[in-house]
Amino acid sequence: xxxxxxxxxxxRSVHAVAxxxxxxxxxxxxxxxxxxxxxxxxxxxxxxHSYRGRTPRNAVMFGAxxxxxxxxxxxxxxxxxxxxxxxxxxSAVLLRALQPVDGLATMRRRRGVKDExxxxxxxxxxxxxxxxxxxxxGLTLEPPWFELRAxxxxxxxxxxxxxxxxxxxxxxxxxxxxxxxFLSKPFRRSE
DNA sequence: TGCCCGATTAACT
DNA sequence: GTTAATCGGGCAA
Numbered sequence: 534x535x536x537x538x539x540x541x542x543x544x545r546s547v548h549a550v551a552x553x554x555x556x557x558x559x560x561x562x563x564x565x566x567x568x569x570x571x572x573x574x575x576x577x578x579x580x581x582h583s584y585r586g587r588t589p590r591n592a593v594m595f596g597a598x599x600x601x602x603x604x605x606x607x608x609x610x611x612x613x614x615x616x617x618x619x620x621x622x623x624s625a626v627l628l629r630a631l632q633p634v635d636g637l638a639t640m641r642r643r644r645g646v647k648d649e650x651x652x653x654x655x656x657x658x659x660x661x662x663x664x665x666x667x668x669x670x671g672l673t674l675e676p677p678w679f680e681l682r683a684x685x686x687x688x689x690x691x692x693x694x695x696x697x698x699x700x701x702x703x704x705x706x707x708x709x710x711x712x713x714x715f716l717s718k719p720f721r722r723s724e
Numbered sequence: 725t726g727c728c729c730g731a732t733t734a735a736c737t
Numbered sequence: 738g739t740t741a742a743t744c745g746g747g748c749a750a
Contacts, residue, residue: 572731580731582746590746606733608744614731627731657732698732717732 535682539604539675540599547573547617547624551694552708554626554695561663562677564636566653569710570717571696576623580701583623593671600721601679603660603670610657615674622657627676628703630654630695632715633662655717687716 538557543550551573559565574581576594582604583594593602593646594616602614602625614625631653633640640652653659660666672678689711694702696718709716 574731582731585747604731605745607730607742609742610732612731629731655732659746695731699730 535685537675538681538683540597540703542681543598543615543617543674544619545617547575547622547626548572548706550617551626551706552690555690555710556686556688558634558682558684559628559631559663560635560680561665561669564639564663566631566634567710568630569632569713570628570630571708572627572629573617573706573708574625574627578701578704578706579697580695581624583625585660587623590621591691594625595621596671601665601667601672601674603667603671606641606657607669611660611670612656613660613663613703619620627656628659629656630709630713630715630717631659631662632713639664654715659719693720696710 554568554571557568559568576583582591587595591593593600597620600616602616603611606612615628616625618624633652643664644652644662652662673682691709691711692705693707695707696704709720711715
């Protein structure tokens, strides 16, 4: 049985946690797969929801590490982060894509598509496939809802600029599993 | 109270 | 390549 990661894994710099998550396996009530793409958001980063201070929406980001921050995107989709760093740092890692492994039939039903590559390749798609909604906001990543398994070995990591933001686009804080076919968008060569 | 726009996606041309 | 869908947060007034 692989080692399960707990809150201590997240009580480090968000820029250390983010690349370390690539290759780990995330399950939501038994459904999920291998994390292949994430982005880091730090409180001092103008693109972070916590940048302008604590509000009811982003309150979870200001709480303890290892908890899920779920928000609605474009009024339609859900996106999930895990809080990092010591409590109050208000930094988190956005989960952008998984390689589906467990609960494929459930994910296909929820998403309404058959193609494995389209099940979890994007933050909104990932949440739909894993059944993550606002109800999961503030939950710990530890069982029974979530389960995060350590990766067997350190994979090759691709790095590049984050997607879908209009400020602080210069920072290379998007991390991916090099060569994965399950990314929301390819990394450029040399990234 | 009103207005603008977003850590997106799918369906277009 | 472009654009509609859809709605709550954040800020100006």
